[in-house]
Amino acid sequence: MSGRRANGPAILFDRVDLTLGRTAILEQVSLAVAPGAVHAVVGPNGGGKSSLIRALLGQAPHRGTIRLDWPGDAPGTIAYVPQAVEFDRGLPLTVEDFLAVLCQRRPAFLGPDRRLGYGEALARVGMAGKGRRRFGALSGGERQRVLLAQALIPAPDLIVLDEPMTALDEAGVAIFETLLAELTAAGTTILWVEHDLAQVRRLATRVSGLNRRVLFDGPPPEMLSPDRVLGLFSAAPRSMAGALAS
Amino acid sequence: MSFETFRALIQGWAAAGWLPAGLTHGFLVNALLSGLVIGPVLGGLGTLVVTKRLAFFSEAVGHAALTGVAIGILVGEPYTGPYASLFGYCLLFALLVNYTRNRSNLTSDTLIGVFLSVSLALGASLLLVLASRVNIHILENVLFGSVLTVDDRDLTVLLAVALGVALPMLALFNRLLLASFNPALARVRSVPVKGLDYLFIVLVTVVTVASVKIIGAILVGALLVIPAAAARVVATSLRGFFLLSVAFASIAAVAGILLPVQFALPVPSGGAIILAAGLLFLGALLARLVMRGDEG
Numbered sequence: 001m002s003g004r005r006a007n008g009p010a011i012l013f014d015r016v017d018l019t020l021g022r023t024a025i026l027e028q029v030s031l032a033v034a035p036g037a038v039h040a041v042v043g044p045n046g047g048g049k050s051s052l053i054r055a056l057l058g059q060a061p062h063r064g065t066i067r068l069d070w071p072g073d074a075p076g077t078i079a080y081v082p083q084a085v086e087f088d089r090g091l092p093l094t095v096e097d098f099l100a101v102l103c104q105r106r107p108a109f110l111g112p113d114r115r116l117g118y119g120e121a122l123a124r125v126g127m128a129g130k131g132r133r134r135f136g137a138l139s140g141g142e143r144q145r146v147l148l149a150q151a152l153i154p155a156p157d158l159i160v161l162d163e164p165m166t167a168l169d170e171a172g173v174a175i176f177e178t179l180l181a182e183l184t185a186a187g188t189t190i191l192w193v194e195h196d197l198a199q200v201r202r203l204a205t206r207v208s209g210l211n212r213r214v215l216f217d218g219p220p221p222e223m224l225s226p227d228r229v230l231g232l233f234s235a236a237p238r239s240m241a242g243a244l245a246s
Numbered sequence: 247m248s249f250e251t252f253r254a255l256i257q258g259w260a261a262a263g264w265l266p267a268g269l270t271h272g273f274l275v276n277a278l279l280s281g282l283v284i285g286p287v288l289g290g291l292g293t294l295v296v297t298k299r300l301a302f303f304s305e306a307v308g309h310a311a312l313t314g315v316a317i318g319i320l321v322g323e324p325y326t327g328p329y330a331s332l333f334g335y336c337l338l339f340a341l342l343v344n345y346t347r348n349r350s351n352l353t354s355d356t357l358i359g360v361f362l363s364v365s366l367a368l369g370a371s372l373l374l375v376l377a378s379r380v381n382i383h384i385l386e387n388v389l390f391g392s393v394l395t396v397d398d399r400d401l402t403v404l405l406a407v408a409l410g411v412a413l414p415m416l417a418l419f420n421r422l423l424l425a426s427f428n429p430a431l432a433r434v435r436s437v438p439v440k441g442l443d444y445l446f447i448v449l450v451t452v453v454t455v456a457s458v459k460i461i462g463a464i465l466v467g468a469l470l471v472i473p474a475a476a477a478r479v480v481a482t483s484l485r486g487f488f489l490l491s492v493a494f495a496s497i498a499a500v501a502g503i504l505l506p507v508q509f510a511l512p513v514p515s516g517g518a519i520i521l522a523a524g525l526l527f528l529g530a531l532l533a534r535l536v537m538r539g540d541e542g
Contacts, residue, residue: 057434080434085427091297092481100420101427101484102435107419109293109488134482160434 006036007076008157008189009068011056016064018051025051026062027213033206035071038180038190040204040220042197044233047211049193053080053162056191068158076157081147081164089136095122095146096131103153121149124182126175140167148179159183161192165199177203197224249398252279268507277393277460277515280404281499284457285469287408289495291415291453292474293488294446298426301471302355303343304450306362308467310339311458313369315388319376325388326459327400333455339365340451344444391462391516393503400459407456411449422446460499462516469495472523476530480537494530498523 011033018026026048033039041049054060057080070076087093093101099118100108112118112131122128125145130138138146144167151159165176180203183190194200200207201220209215209223209232216223216232253275260269268274295304314335318328343361347354373385387395396404415422424432425439432439450470457466473494474487481487502519505511511518 054430057430059430059433078434080431082428082431085431087427088297088299090478092478092483092487094483097484101423102420102431104420105417107416107488108423109419109484111485132483 006034006189007071007187008035009070009076010035011039011158011189011191012065012067012069013052013056014065014067016052016055016062016066018048018055018060018062020051024212026055029064029210029214031208031214031217033189033191035069035189036184036187038184038192038203038205040192040194040200040207041210042194042200042207042224042232043210043215045195049210050083050162052210053160053191053193056160070157077154079151079156079159081151081159081161083162083164083166084143085147087136091136093135094132095127095135095138098135098146099131099150099153102150116153118149118153121152122146124152124175124179125149126171141169141172144168145172145175148176155186156183156188158189158191161190161194163193163195165194165196173199197229200224249276249279249401266504266508268504273394273396274503274507276396276398276401277503278500280393280396280401280460281503281519282496283401283404283408284453284460285496285499286492287412287415287453288457288469288499289473289477289492290488291411291449292470292472292495293477293491294415294419294422295450295470296474296478297423298446299354300446300450301467301475302358303340304454304470305467306343306358306365307336307340307451307454308458308463308465308470309362310336310365310369311455311463311466312389313339313365313372314455315385315458315463316369316372316376319380320372325380325385326395327403329403329455332458333452336451336455337448340447341444344447386514387462388458389462389464390514391458391460391465391519393460393515394507396459404456404460407452411453414445415449418442418445460515461519462514465516465520468520469498469523472520472527473498476523476527479527479530479534494523494526498526 013029013031016026016029029052041052043049051060055062056066096112096118097108100112103116104113106113118131122131125148127142127145127149144164148164165173168176180190192204201224204220206218207220207223208217209228211232216228253272256265256275257270257272259265260267295301311332314332315328317335318331319325321331323331339361343358347357350357421437422442425437425442429439454466461469474491476494477487477490481490498519501522503515506513506518
């Protein structure tokens with residue numbers, strides 16, 4: 001990555017606490033995501049990965065500081081790829097309609113604004129020519145690709161991925177890898193919550209292990225050792241931790 | 247163009263035989279105009295109601311109009327148009343349901359069921375009290391619609407409401423839809439999810455209240471749901487969904503107003519409009535079955 005100029009921001013989580021009801025979800029989480037990095041966050045279910053994303057996106061009340069340091073004077077574009085979207089599968093909504101709802105101001109029922117590059121974004125995720133297919137009739141993997149495509153419009157400077165590979169098939173995984181390489185080449189900062197440790201080992205430039213607290217943080221080959229991974233996934237479950245805390 | 251000029255124009259065309267003879271009557275032109283103004287708005291807004299799974303909610307707001315009317319008459323508003331109480335009560339009802347929905351662990355349908363039952367009980371009790379003070383048959387107009395008594399004041403209200411609802415609906419259509427797909431994704435794209443949630447509630451309430459005189463308190467919610475449901479059955483894209491819903495709602499409104507007059511049917515306008523919408527829904531279902539048969 002040396003010599004490449006990053007357009008994405010640096011992200012600093014400084015002693016972030018997040019509590020839901022009486023349960024501590026995140027405790028004293030401190031993390032630094034470098035500009036242009038592919039920073040993966042791994043951990044067990046319920047370990048606070050998605051909550052960390054929600055806190056970053058300003059959607060979960062938290063204590064502590066989360067700061068985005070943009071390279072220029074003005075903040076850039078943030079994109080988010082959720083795990084899934086909730087909608088009526090029978091809705092008469094084409095893939096292009098879905099993108100239009102997300103990306104344009106002109107009412108989507110008046111048709112997609114071609115200038116925004118929906119076709120190109122779909123082609124980048126291997127969905128070329130499928131813009132007129134009904135969104136609800138797509139397979140889980142295809143829907144996931146469309147969610148990736150929407151994140152490309154407009155071109156993001158920071159992209160937040162919440163387990164984007166869950167439903168992807170083999171071809172989809174290959175496309176995701178290419179996309180990640182293209183975004184990295186463009187200097188985009190990528191914060192990537194993932195459960196597939198093998199993919200993280202291959203694709204991430206840095207990884208943090210999160211189970212309520214940050215248990216490790218560093219380059220994937222060193223951090224994802226069997227001992228560390230075992231420690232991450234065998235840490236006290238939340239119910240036990242809560243009982244101990246109270 | 248004033249309503250008077252428009253009426254004279256239509257009546258002239260009807261007298262010349264270019265339009266149905268019934269339209270030589272000014273009150274029928276008023277009725278038709280009101281249907282043409284509010285029908286498309288109900289159809290368009292209905293697509294969002296159906297997509298956001300708020301059909302039961304919009305029905306409940308419509309039923310709350312019954313209590314709003316009773317309160318209006320009780321506090322001395324004219325029974326032909328107790329708009330202040332109607333709007334005030336329906337808005338209070340809708341906002342309260344929405345506020346509680348976001349803060350209780352109940353599912354939406356349970357919560358709306360509770361609020362709707364209590365509201366109807368209140369309305370029924372008030373109407374019983376009112377029965378001794380006004381001719382209760384007058385209330386039939388409020389309950390089931392009385393489009394043939396629409397006057398210039400009602401038309402002005404309808405036109406203002408139609409514009410006041412259609413403009414924000416069109417400007418914020420994508421954002422209103424996106425907020426229901428994935429609130430987190432919507433917020434990343436700078437959509438004020440909670441604010442739009444309340445705005446949508448207000449839009450549904452305003453258009454419901456304005457439509458009570460035409461369709462009646464009992465049935466007003468149906469014109470937000472049935473045309474959109476029919477369009478959803480046959481449409482294959484968002485464009486088709488929206489345009490068909492607008493067309494179905496407009497056709498139902500016009501047919502429900504004109505057909506009873508044309509054929510001297512003793513049917514209230516609200517009932518006729520909803521029956522027409524129901525027929526369109528049935529036709530849409532049949533069309534879908536036929537299309538599926540062709541595919542199979």
